[in-house]
Amino acid sequence: MKFYSYTDLSKDKVEAICLRQLEDDSSILERVKSIVTRVKNEGDKALFDYASQFDKVIMNKLYIDKEEIESIASTIPADAKSAIDTAYQNIRTFHASQANKEGRVETMEGVECWRETRAIEKVGLYVPGGSAVLPSTFLMLGIPALIAGCKEIVVCSPPQQDGKTNCYVAYCAVKLGIERIYLIGGAQAVAAMAYGTESVPKVYKIFGPGNRYVTQAKQLVQSAAGTAIDMPAGPSEVLVLADETANPSYVASDLLAQAEHGADSQAILVATSRKIIDKILERLEIQIKELPRREVTALAIANSYAVLVENLEQGMEFSNVYAPEHLILATEKFEQLIPLITNAGSVFLGNLTPESAGDYASGTNHTLPTSGFAKAYSGVSLDSFVKKITFQHISRKGLENIGSTVEILAAAEGLDAHKNAISIRLKG
Amino acid sequence: MKFYSYTDLSKDKVEAICLRQLEDDSSILERVKSIVTRVKNEGDKALFDYASQFDKVIMNKLYIDKEEIESIASTIPADAKSAIDTAYQNIRTFHASQANKEGRVETMEGVECWRETRAIEKVGLYVPGGSAVLPSTFLMLGIPALIAGCKEIVVCSPPQQDGKTNCYVAYCAVKLGIERIYLIGGAQAVAAMAYGTESVPKVYKIFGPGNRYVTQAKQLVQSAAGTAIDMPAGPSEVLVLADETANPSYVASDLLAQAEHGADSQAILVATSRKIIDKILERLEIQIKELPRREVTALAIANSYAVLVENLEQGMEFSNVYAPEHLILATEKFEQLIPLITNAGSVFLGNLTPESAGDYASGTNHTLPTSGFAKAYSGVSLDSFVKKITFQHISRKGLENIGSTVEILAAAEGLDAHKNAISIRLKG
Numbered sequence: 114m115k116f117y118s119y120t121d122l123s124k125d126k127v128e129a130i131c132l133r134q135l136e137d138d139s140s141i142l143e144r145v146k147s148i149v150t151r152v153k154n155e156g157d158k159a160l161f162d163y164a165s166q167f168d169k170v171i172m173n174k175l176y177i178d179k180e181e182i183e184s185i186a187s188t189i190p191a192d193a194k195s196a197i198d199t200a201y202q203n204i205r206t207f208h209a210s211q212a213n214k215e216g217r218v219e220t221m222e223g224v225e226c227w228r229e230t231r232a233i234e235k236v237g238l239y240v241p242g243g244s245a246v247l248p249s250t251f252l253m254l255g256i257p258a259l260i261a262g263c264k265e266i267v268v269c270s271p272p273q274q275d276g277k278t279n280c281y282v283a284y285c286a287v288k289l290g291i292e293r294i295y296l297i298g299g300a301q302a303v304a305a306m307a308y309g310t311e312s313v314p315k316v317y318k319i320f321g322p323g324n325r326y327v328t329q330a331k332q333l334v335q336s337a338a339g340t341a342i343d344m345p346a347g348p349s350e351v352l353v354l355a356d357e358t359a360n361p362s363y364v365a366s367d368l369l370a371q372a373e374h375g376a377d378s379q380a381i382l383v384a385t386s387r388k389i390i391d392k393i394l395e396r397l398e399i400q401i402k403e404l405p406r407r408e409v410t411a412l413a414i415a416n417s418y419a420v421l422v423e424n425l426e427q428g429m430e431f432s433n434v435y436a437p438e439h440l441i442l443a444t445e446k447f448e449q450l451i452p453l454i455t456n457a458g459s460v461f462l463g464n465l466t467p468e469s470a471g472d473y474a475s476g477t478n479h480t481l482p483t484s485g486f487a488k489a490y491s492g493v494s495l496d497s498f499v500k501k502i503t504f505q506h507i508s509r510k511g512l513e514n515i516g517s518t519v520e521i522l523a524a525a526e527g528l529d530a531h532k533n534a535i536s537i538r539l540k541g
Numbered sequence: 542m543k544f545y546s547y548t549d550l551s552k553d554k555v556e557a558i559c560l561r562q563l564e565d566d567s568s569i570l571e572r573v574k575s576i577v578t579r580v581k582n583e584g585d586k587a588l589f590d591y592a593s594q595f596d597k598v599i600m601n602k603l604y605i606d607k608e609e610i611e612s613i614a615s616t617i618p619a620d621a622k623s624a625i626d627t628a629y630q631n632i633r634t635f636h637a638s639q640a641n642k643e644g645r646v647e648t649m650e651g652v653e654c655w656r657e658t659r660a661i662e663k664v665g666l667y668v669p670g671g672s673a674v675l676p677s678t679f680l681m682l683g684i685p686a687l688i689a690g691c692k693e694i695v696v697c698s699p700p701q702q703d704g705k706t707n708c709y710v711a712y713c714a715v716k717l718g719i720e721r722i723y724l725i726g727g728a729q730a731v732a733a734m735a736y737g738t739e740s741v742p743k744v745y746k747i748f749g750p751g752n753r754y755v756t757q758a759k760q761l762v763q764s765a766a767g768t769a770i771d772m773p774a775g776p777s778e779v780l781v782l783a784d785e786t787a788n789p790s791y792v793a794s795d796l797l798a799q800a801e802h803g804a805d806s807q808a809i810l811v812a813t814s815r816k817i818i819d820k821i822l823e824r825l826e827i828q829i830k831e832l833p834r835r836e837v838t839a840l841a842i843a844n845s846y847a848v849l850v851e852n853l854e855q856g857m858e859f860s861n862v863y864a865p866e867h868l869i870l871a872t873e874k875f876e877q878l879i880p881l882i883t884n885a886g887s888v889f890l891g892n893l894t895p896e897s898a899g900d901y902a903s904g905t906n907h908t909l910p911t912s913g914f915a916k917a918y919s920g921v922s923l924d925s926f927v928k929k930i931t932f933q934h935i936s937r938k939g940l941e942n943i944g945s946t947v948e949i950l951a952a953a954e955g956l957d958a959h960k961n962a963i964s965i966r967l968k969g
Contacts, residue, residue, distance in 0.1 A: 196949035203648035203943075210646045211656070218638045220631035220904035228639070231883050233917050249950060281953055317917040332764050341917035345767065366962040373958040400965075404958050447934075454930065455659050462934040467962040470935055473950040474943055476648035477931040489661050489745040489769035491928040500919040502882065503905040506875075506890040507898055515631075515902055521624035522677060522901040525709055530801040530832050534794040534895035537828075 114382070114394065115418035119431055130418065131435045133347055133379070133484040138325060145329040149304040149337075156310035163301040170276045172296065175312045177277060179292040185283035194284060200474035201252055201288050207476030208257045211495040223511025228501045232262040233341075235314065236498060237306035239321030240270040240282060242298065248281035253478050253493065254320045255289040261498035266291060267306055267316050271298025299323070300330035307334035320493060322346055322480060343493050347484035348377040351468055352437035354428045354450075355393065356385040359443035360464050365396035367441055370469050372413035373406045381435065382419040383428045390419045429453040436487040439468045458487045512538055542810070542822065543846035547859055558846065559863045561775055561807070561912040566753060573757040577732040577765075584738035591729040598704045600724065603740045605705060607720040613711035622712060628902035629680055629716050635904030636685045639923035651939025656929045660690040661769075663742065664926060665734035667749030668698040668710060670726065676709035677901050681908050681921065682748045683717040689926035694719060695734055695744050699726025727751070728758035735762035748921065750774050750908060771921050775912035776805040779896055780865035780885075782856045782878075783821065784813040787871035788892050793824035795869055798897050800841035801834045809863065810847040811856045818847045857881040864915040867896045886915045940966055 151159040164172045217227040238254040241247045258266050268291055270278055278294055286294055295313055297305055309315030318341035319331055331342045351371040355364050368380040384390045401407050422428040429450055432440060436456035447462040458481030461468055471477045480493035516539045523531035579587040592600045645655040666682040669675045686694050696719055698706055706722055714722055723741055725733055737743030746769035747759055759770045779799040783792050796808040812818045829835050850856040857878055860868060864884035875890040882888060886909030889896055899905045908921035944967045951959035
């Protein structure tokens with residue numbers, strides 16, 4: 114782990130260390146382009162070919178249906194079933210609370226304006242499942258889609274070695290009432306949902322994290338096919354802000370949890386004294402030895418850094434420039450820091466709130482803006498699955514009240530037909 | 542205007558006529574790429590050159606400040622000032638009503654989750670002003686940015702022939718408390734805000750309509766620079782659904798108001814009888830003769846079409862496939878149609894509610910999804926200028942309640958360090 118002292122850093126240097134290392138992925142882009150183009154042109158045939166090429170599975174059909182899903186789901190261990198049930202309930206409770214009905218507003222007498230919410234009718238969920246199987250992502254995307262009322266929920270997840278999906282993903286599907294899972298992974302899954310194939314329906318918006326191919330494919334179809342996407346995505350990251358009230362072992366465990374995602378994950382430690390940093394790194398060295406994924410975890414830790422700050426406020430200043438996907442406030446003084454947070458995806462308060470709680474089960478969504486995108490993007494929520502449509506109704510009285518204003522502004526912009534749409538109505 | 546009878550159309554044909562005619566703009570893309578690259582590399586120098594090349598103005602500096610803005614604003618005619626004041630008030634009232642504070646949710650005892658809203662700190666507003674000067678767009682973007690509390694609001698608008706801006710735009714700036722206007726137009730303005738130059742600050746999100754160059758530049762910087770944008774954009778459009786209770790003259794005036802935007806605008810008429818269509822087209826022929834922009838308006842009308850439907854419900858079915866930016870329900874029976882609307886940007890109810898009211902002054906935003914994007918996107922609102930950050934706090938009791946669930950799910954996904962972040966805390 115590198116080390117910086119914040120007060121020694123110039124503004125430019127701060128910006129530089131906050132820049133995520135985005136590899137030059139022009140070679141990936143070319144490969145993704147060719148995959149997307151082939152799926153667009155050849156449909157299912159391309160998908161069968163890619164399953165054999167990338168997933169090393171010969172598929173007979175591209176999906177499994179209700180009966181087969183239920184049969185696979187029934188093999189889930191009892192404790193995992195119960196854990197998914199609990200996570201499901203919490204995620205559902207929190208996302209349901211995000212629905213809000215807005216009232217009508219009379220901006221002038223007789224001029225009434227309001228918004229109504231409508232579900233996006235066709236959405237595509239990508240549930241990763243290559244190197245790690247991620248049923249939690251299925252819940253994080255499926256539950257808000259269900260609450261929103263999306264009519265058609267298309268789910269793609271890479272086939273496992275047996276050409277099926279695993280019991281966790283299958284059980285999530287049962288919980289969500291999803292009756293078909295497309296066993297398609299990577300850029301080809303994104304292309305299939307963006308353009309539609311003989312088997313896979315075309316959707317209006319695609320959600321879900323994935324590797325570089327998936328991410329690149331999402332950005333490609335966003336501009337080429339006009340498909341909306343949840344957000345751009347990069348490797349996962351955490352920033353932990355710690356002071357002397359932090360528990361060094363807990364902080365070490367949080368940094369390691371982030372680092373085990375992959376060598377390109379970032380685990381940033383910001384602390385108010387060198388002593389705290391040293392203690393945490395000491396615990397980290399001990400804990401990492403016990404981890405099955407210690408090699409990749411060590412790579413990520415080596416790519417990460419610690420920043421010494423003079424106080425918590427300065428730490429927040431740095432954090433807001435970094436704009437972390439996950440922000441852990443490992444301090445008893447978290448309440449006073451909340452108003453200072455401007456850029457972050459999801460925030461974990463105090464010593465007993467690890468990121469992994471939010472990754473799986475507390476109720477918040479784990480699909481969050483990485484790579485500094487938290488400066489402009491929110492994480493996935495119920496909002497991500499709906500549109501808000503504005504409505505207005507104007508009465509005769511309202512028309513009289515607003516008419517001349519519209520006429521004058523339309524004339525100022527040289528749009529006479531706009532003006533006339535008012536004038537002709539004012540004449541009665 | 543072409544004519545179709547809905548019941549004679551196959552599903553494929555319906556999809557085909559709903560497809561917006563997107564010209565092949567690969568030549569535009571190449572030119573935009575070169576403009577964006579030059580601004581990125583050369584900064585202000587490129588902006589001065591483009592002002593002289595595209596706007597035909599030799600600029601000494603790229604912006605005007607408070608004093609000059611106030612001086613220009615003071616020349617505004619009294620009636621226009623008062624019209625802007627009224628529009629400002631209505632837009633402010635409606636957008637302020639979109640703020641909502643969410644409560645904290647206890648998903649399990651001791652596990653508390655909530656969201657807080659934060660303004661996007663740096664936003665860029667593009668106020669078009671080439672062929673038509675659009676102060677209304679300035680209000681539509683500036684007011685929600687102000688309510689949201691965006692710290693830095695960068696405004697770009699093309700210079701007028703005198704190298705300044707006009708009195709309407711200047712007066713809007715005064716109303717909004719914006720103390721600098723960058724006199725930069727087109728793709729170069731978008732590039733300047735995405736990358737920053739010596740004069741122009743870099744922003745996190747860019748808003749605003751514009752011509753093809755502006756639109757293409759927004760999409761380019763979205764993928765290349767990671768700058769968020771409000772939405773993709775295409776030519777403006779309206780769909781009017783009319784029955785025998787519609788006023789043919791009013792409907793004609795609404796179609797013409799849309800058509801005068803440009804030859805590529807679409808004005809779609811859907812009506813429940815041939816007689817209604819004929820009456821409306823009759824009035825349209827009369828009204829168009831009086832319009833100063835009648836030539837371009839006639840081109841747009843020629844590119845548009847009418848659809849005969851059997852009843853209003855069938856009309857809504859078609860409208861939802863078309864997903865219009867603006868939907869006018871020219872019928873007294875609008876209330877019963879509201880629940881049937883799934884895809885639209887903004888809806889105008891009844892015979893006395895012309896689109897132009899919403900374009901300028903009723904309070905709703907006029908920056909809306911075109912080209913069918915209403916299937917997945919909302920128009921600009923207060924939401925567009927904020928992010929929602931999730932927070933969570935877990936107590937000892939909460940940790941005991943949620944702990945095993947997280948441990949089991951983390952283990953199922955093979956993420957032992959995630960599991961350990963819980964286990965180590967459970968040990969106390």
